Amino acid sequence: xxxxxxxxxxxxxxxxxxxxxxxxxxxxxxxxxxxxxxxxxxxxxxxxxxxxxxxxxxxxxxxxxxxxxxxxxxxxxxxxxxxxxxxxxxxxxxxxxxxxxxxxxxxxxxxxxxxxxxxxxxxxxxxxxxxxxxxxxxxxxxxxxxxxxxxxxxxxxxxxxxxxxxxxxxxxxxxxxxxxxxxxxxxxxxxxxxxxxxxxxxxxxxxxxxxxxxxxxxxxxxxxxxxxxxxxxxxxxxxxxxxxxxxxxxxxxxxxxxxxxxxxxxxxxxxxxxxxxxxxxxxxxxxxxxxxxxxxxxxxxxxxxxxxxxxxxxxxxxxxxxxxxxxxxxxxxxxxxxxxxxxxxx
Amino acid sequence: xxxxxxxxxxxxxxxxxxxxxxxxxxxxxxxxxxxxxxxxxxxxxxxxxxxxxxxxxxxxxxxxxxxxxxxxxxxxxxxxxxxxxxxxxxxxxxxxxxxxxxxxxxxxxxxxxxxxxxxxxxxxxxxxxxxxxxxxxxxxxxxxxxxxxxxxxxxxxxxxxxxxxxxxxxxxxxxxxxxxxxxxxxxxxxxxxxxxxxxxxxxxxxxxxxxxxxxxxxxxxxxxxxxxxxxxxxxxxxxxxxxxxxxxxxxxxxxxxxxxxxxxxxxxxxxxxxxxxxxxxxxxxxxxxxxxxxxxxxxxxxxxxxxxxxxxxxxxxxxxxxxxxxxxxx
Numbered sequence: 001x002x003x004x005x006x007x008x009x010x011x012x013x014x015x016x017x018x019x020x021x022x023x024x025x026x027x028x029x030x031x032x033x034x035x036x037x038x039x040x041x042x043x044x045x046x047x048x049x050x051x052x053x054x055x056x057x058x059x060x061x062x063x064x065x066x067x068x069x070x071x072x073x074x075x076x077x078x079x080x081x082x083x084x085x086x087x088x089x090x091x092x093x094x095x096x097x098x099x100x101x102x103x104x105x106x107x108x109x110x111x112x113x114x115x116x117x118x119x120x121x122x123x124x125x126x127x128x129x130x131x132x133x134x135x136x137x138x139x140x141x142x143x144x145x146x147x148x149x150x151x152x153x154x155x156x157x158x159x160x161x162x163x164x165x166x167x168x169x170x171x172x173x174x175x176x177x178x179x180x181x182x183x184x185x186x187x188x189x190x191x192x193x194x195x196x197x198x199x200x201x202x203x204x205x206x207x208x209x210x211x212x213x214x215x216x217x218x219x220x221x222x223x224x225x226x227x228x229x230x231x232x233x234x235x236x237x238x239x240x241x242x243x244x245x246x247x248x249x250x251x252x253x254x255x256x257x258x259x260x261x262x263x264x265x266x267x268x269x270x271x272x273x274x275x276x277x278x279x280x281x282x283x284x285x286x287x288x289x290x291x292x293x294x295x296x297x298x299x300x301x302x303x304x305x306x307x308x309x310x311x312x313x314x315x316x317x318x319x320x321x322x323x324x325x326x327x328x329x330x331x332x333x334x335x336x337x338x339x340x341x342x343x344x345x346x
Numbered sequence: 347x348x349x350x351x352x353x354x355x356x357x358x359x360x361x362x363x364x365x366x367x368x369x370x371x372x373x374x375x376x377x378x379x380x381x382x383x384x385x386x387x388x389x390x391x392x393x394x395x396x397x398x399x400x401x402x403x404x405x406x407x408x409x410x411x412x413x414x415x416x417x418x419x420x421x422x423x424x425x426x427x428x429x430x431x432x433x434x435x436x437x438x439x440x441x442x443x444x445x446x447x448x449x450x451x452x453x454x455x456x457x458x459x460x461x462x463x464x465x466x467x468x469x470x471x472x473x474x475x476x477x478x479x480x481x482x483x484x485x486x487x488x489x490x491x492x493x494x495x496x497x498x499x500x501x502x503x504x505x506x507x508x509x510x511x512x513x514x515x516x517x518x519x520x521x522x523x524x525x526x527x528x529x530x531x532x533x534x535x536x537x538x539x540x541x542x543x544x545x546x547x548x549x550x551x552x553x554x555x556x557x558x559x560x561x562x563x564x565x566x567x568x569x570x571x572x573x574x575x576x577x578x579x580x581x582x583x584x585x586x587x588x589x590x591x592x593x594x595x596x597x598x599x600x601x602x603x604x605x606x607x608x609x610x611x612x613x614x615x616x617x618x619x620x621x622x623x624x625x626x627x628x629x630x631x632x633x634x635x636x637x638x639x640x641x642x643x644x645x646x647x648x649x650x651x652x653x654x655x656x657x658x659x660x661x662x663x664x665x666x667x668x669x670x671x672x673x674x675x676x
Contacts, residue, residue: 235600
C-alpha cells in the first residue's frame with residue numbers, strides 16, 4: 001500500500017442522498033492486490049451511483065481501473081491475494097459482504113454483463129441457444145422447452161433475423177456483430193435491473209457499433225434496465241449517456257452530467273482526453289496530447305496522481321486531492337473552481 | 347509532383363476452401379499517390395484495405411491489374427532486385443506486439459533491417475539504429491530492453507524506427523494507432539507528421555477510424571467490399587460525402603460533443619458486410635444502402651468524377667437531391 005488518504009468522508013454522497021432512489025451505490029470502494037510480498041492498491045475510494053433506468057459512462061485510459069470497477073461490482077476478482085473494502089449497495093444488500101452463493105443469484109440475474117470480446121465470452125463447443133437456455137435455467141425454475149422459448153425470444157429482441165436458426169448455431173459461425181448481439185441477448189434474458197457493458201463495441205466496425213449502441217439504448221428504454229457503460233470512446237459516452245465518470249489511476253477524478261462535462265470539463269485529465277481526439281476541422285495540425293503515462297499502482301505519485309502529466313500543475317498539487325463538489329458535478333482537483341479548461345471542440 | 351505509386355485496375359484473389367471458388371479481396375481498384383502525399387484508405391473489416399496495403403509493398407501478388415512504383419512494376423524484378431527495392435517501400439502493422447521479436451532487444455530489432463541489407467559496418471549500423479531510436483524519442487536505456495518491458499506506445503515507436511532505418515520513401519501504415527489509447531494515439535499522429543516533413547515520406551494510411559484518417563490525409567479513398575466507392579480530397583469527403591456508404595460511415599462515428607451542438611442525423615445501416623464468396627449483383631452496397639432502388643441491384647455503378655478530383659461510384663451521387671448531404675434514414 002503506497003498511498004493513504006487522510007480524509008475518509010466522501011463528499012460525493014454528502015448532498016446527493018435527497019435526490020431520488022438509487023439502484024446501485026458504490027461507496028469508497030478500494031481494491032488491493034498482493035503480488036506475494038506487498039499489497040498495492042488498484043482502486044482508491046471509488047464512489048458513484050446509478051439510478052434505475054439511467055445510462056452512466058465510465059471513461060479513462062487503459063490501466064485506470066475501469067474494468068476492475070466492473071469486476072469488483074460483480075464479485076469476479078480472484079479470491080486469493082485480493083482485498084476489497086467499502087460498500088456496493090445494490091437491491092437492499094451490500095455486495096461486498098455477499099458470499100459466492102449469494103453473488104451467483106445476483107450475477108446474470110439482477111446484474112447482467114457484456115464483455116469486449118464476444119468470442120472469448122462464448123463457449124465454442126455449445127450452441128448459442130444452449131448457452132442462453134443454461135443462463136435462464138440457472139435462475140428460473142422453468143422447463144427446458146420454456147427456457148428455449150425464452151432464449152429464442154431474447155435473440156429476436158436483439159434483432160437477429162431467424163432467431164430459432166441462430167439458436168442452433170455455434171458461436172464460430174456468427175460474425176462479430178452477431179456474437180455481440182448474442183451476448184446482449186444472454187445478458188438481458190433474465191431481465192436484469194443493471195447491465196454492465198465493458199467496451200461492448202470496441203472490437204466492432206463503426207456501422208455495426210452504431211447498430212449495437214442503438215439496440216442497447218432501445219432495450220434499456222423498453223425494459224428500464226440501467227446501464228453502466230465502460231468505454232474509452234468519449235464520442236459514445238456523449239451520444240448515449242446522461243452522466244459520466246472519468247477515472248484516472250484507480251480514482252474517480254470527475255463526475256457529472258455528460259453535456260456539462262463536455263462543454264467545460266473541471267479536471268485537466270478529462271480536458272486532456274477530449275483535446276487529444278483528432279478533429280476533421282483541424283486537419284494536419286499538431287494534436288495536444290497528454291505527456292507521460294498512467295502510473296503503476298506500485299508507484300503512485302504522492303498528492304494529485306495526475307500532477308506529473310498535468311499542464312496546469314502548481315505547488316499546491318503536491319497535496320492529496322479530494323473530490324470537490326460543484327452543484328451536480330465533482331472533480332478531484334483543488335483548482336477546479338478557478339481553472340478554465342477547454343471543452344469539446346465544435 | 348510525380349506519382350510514386352500507381353494502382354491500376356488491381357484485383358487480388360485468394361482461393362476459398364472449395365478450391366474452385368475465389369475470394370476477391372480487392373476487385374478493380376485504381377488510384378495514384380503523389381510523392382510526399384498522405385493517402386488515406388478507410389473501410390470496415392473485410393473491405394480489403396489491408397490486402398491492398400500488403401500488395402502495395404509486394405507482400406501479396408496481384409491476380410489482375412498491376413501496381414507501379416515510380417512507374418515501374420516491382421513484380422517484374424528478380425528476387426534479389428526486389429529485395430533491394432523493398433527497402434524503399436515499407437509497412438507498419440497494427441499490433442506492435444506481434445511485429446517485434448520477443449527475444450530481441452529493441453535496439454537489435456531496429457538494427458536487424460540494416461543487418462539484412464548489409465549496410466555499413468556493425469558499428470555504423472548500431473549508430474544508425476540508435477540515431478533512429480532517438481528520433482522517435484526512445485532513450486538508450488529503453489533500447490536495451492526487450493519488448494515485454496516497454497509499453498504499447500513505445501513498441502509502436504520502435505516499429506516506426508525499424509521501418510524508417512532503411513530510409514524508405516513510402517510507408518504503408520496499416521491501423522498503426524488502433525491499439526493505442528487516445529493520448530498516446532495523438533502523440534503518435536504528431537510523430538508521423540513530423541517524420542513526414544523531415545524525411546519527405548509518402549504515407550498510405552489505412553484505418554477504420556475516420557477521425558484519424560481525416561486528420562492526417564490529403565486525399566481519402568473509401569473502400570467497401572473490395573472496391574473503391576469514393577475518392578477525393580479529405581476536406582471534401584468529410585464536408586460533403588457523395589456516396590451513401592461514406593455518408594453512413596461519417597454519421598455512425600460518435601462525436602464527443604454535447605447534445606445541443608449535435609447537428610448530424612444518424613444513418614443506421616441494416617445488416618453487415620455480405621459474404622465474400624457471393625458478392626451482391628450490381629452495386630455491392632445495395633443490400634445495406636438506405637437509398638437502394640431496383641437499378642442498383644441490376645447495374646454496376648460507374649466510377650464518375652463529380653468535381654475535380656472527387657470520384658464516387660453511385661448511380662445517384664451528385665445528381666439532384668437524390669443524395670442529400672445528410673441522408674435521412676429509412
